[in-house]
Amino acid sequence: WVYRNNTDRNETxxxxxxxxxxxxxxxxxxxxxxxxxxxxxxxxxTTVYAxxxxxxxxxxxxxxxxxxxxxxxxxTSNVSPxxxxxxxxxxxxxxxxxxxxxxxxxxxxxxxxxxxxxxxTPADIQAGMFQAFSAxxxxxxxGYWRLDGDATDETGDHDGTTxxxxxxxxxxxxxxxxxxxxxxLVNTVPSLDGQCSPTEYANxxxxxxxxxxxxxxxxxxxxx
Numbered sequence: 001w002v003y004r005n006n007t008d009r010n011e012t013x014x015x016x017x018x019x020x021x022x023x024x025x026x027x028x029x030x031x032x033x034x035x036x037x038x039x040x041x042x043x044x045x046t047t048v049y050a051x052x053x054x055x056x057x058x059x060x061x062x063x064x065x066x067x068x069x070x071x072x073x074x075x076t077s078n079v080s081p082x083x084x085x086x087x088x089x090x091x092x093x094x095x096x097x098x099x100x101x102x103x104x105x106x107x108x109x110x111x112x113x114x115x116x117x118x119x120x121t122p123a124d125i126q127a128g129m130f131q132a133f134s135a136x137x138x139x140x141x142x143g144y145w146r147l148d149g150d151a152t153d154e155t156g157d158h159d160g161t162t163x164x165x166x167x168x169x170x171x172x173x174x175x176x177x178x179x180x181x182x183x184x185l186v187n188t189v190p191s192l193d194g195q196c197s198p199t200e201y202a203n204x205x206x207x208x209x210x211x212x213x214x215x216x217x218x219x220x221x222x223x224x
Contacts, residue, residue, distance in 0.1 A: 003109040003174065004030075004050045010104040013056070014113065015097025021087035023097055024058055025104065032074075034058045034065055040080025044069060050108075055129050059119045060084070071126040094145060094160065095169075109174055115143035147171075181207060183216045183223070190224050 002013065007030030015023040023035045030047035044067045048054050057068040063081045067074045091098050094113055095106040112132065118140035120128075133144065137155060144154040149171045151160030162169050183205060190200040196215065204217035204224075217224050 001053055001055050001111040002048065002106075003053050004048060005108045007047060007050050009107070011106045011108075012093060012095060012097045012104045013106060013110065014115070015093045017087045017090045018097055020085060021090065022084050025097070025106070032056050032058070032067055032069070034060070034067070036060050036065065036084050037080065037082050042067075042075070042077040042079055044074045046074045057120070057125050059125075061119045068122070068125050071122075071129050073122060092143075092158070094147075094151075096163070109172060111147050113143070113145045113147065114141060116140045117142050181205065181216070183218050186217050186219060189219055189222075 004011070004026070007026070009028055010025065012023065012025040015025065017023075018035045019038045022037065023033075025033055026048065027033045027043055029043075030049065031043040031045075032048055033041050033043045035041040042065055046069045048056060048069065055068075055070050059066045059068075062083050064076055064078050066076045095110055097104065114128075128138075132146065133141065133154070135154075137144065142155060143158050145151060145160065146154060151162055153159050184203050186203050188200070190196070201215050201217060201224075204215045206213050206215045
């Protein structure tokens with residue numbers, strides 16, 4: 001998930017040294033760009049606009065790159081096929097790339113960064129857009145940074161270190177991301193006693209709105 005402050009500059013989302021490994025980010029025209037092995041970059045047809053939350057994803061199987069904007073397939077390309085080389089000793093950057101795009105920091109907010117060693121299907125991407133994963137993590141998820149106040153990798157293997165970019169890096173609670181809220185149907189009507197007990201709302205869905213937890217469920221006739 002990304003929230004851009006502008007669309008007129010190169011910005012890195014994830015980079016491991018674009019000349020030697022791979023790079024995902026934005027072009028100065030606002031399109032999403034992916035470079036898998038040092039050359040032959042491809043950009044989306046769609047512009048990712050500023051000042052709105054957008055979900056972006058790229059898959060690559062060594063031959064075909066597929067770009068998704070808000071879960072919808074935007075573009076595929078087989079330009080410059082080939083494996084993504086490893087880049088030992090080079091930092092994986094979230095919001096920056098160490099070589100040579102050190103000035104192309106991301107200007108905005110990034111959330112829920114995930115790296116997989118399997119090609120996600122369109123159904124996988126759409127199903128996971130609004131889901132925060134917890135243990136046991138899905139198979140193939142090898143890097144997962146929720147960015148909820150720190151750079152912890154939920155897989156336990158790649159905890160990060162924060163650095164300053166265009167100004168100091170900061171953690172923000174920017175309200176709820178766009179979310180497909182599916183409110184569960186329950187059979188038991190809660191008691192109107194001023195208490196929201198865990199038993200009454202055991203099957204409810206909870207969402208965070210500006211730091212406050214809102215718990216929702218519905219019966220056949222009412223929303224609770």
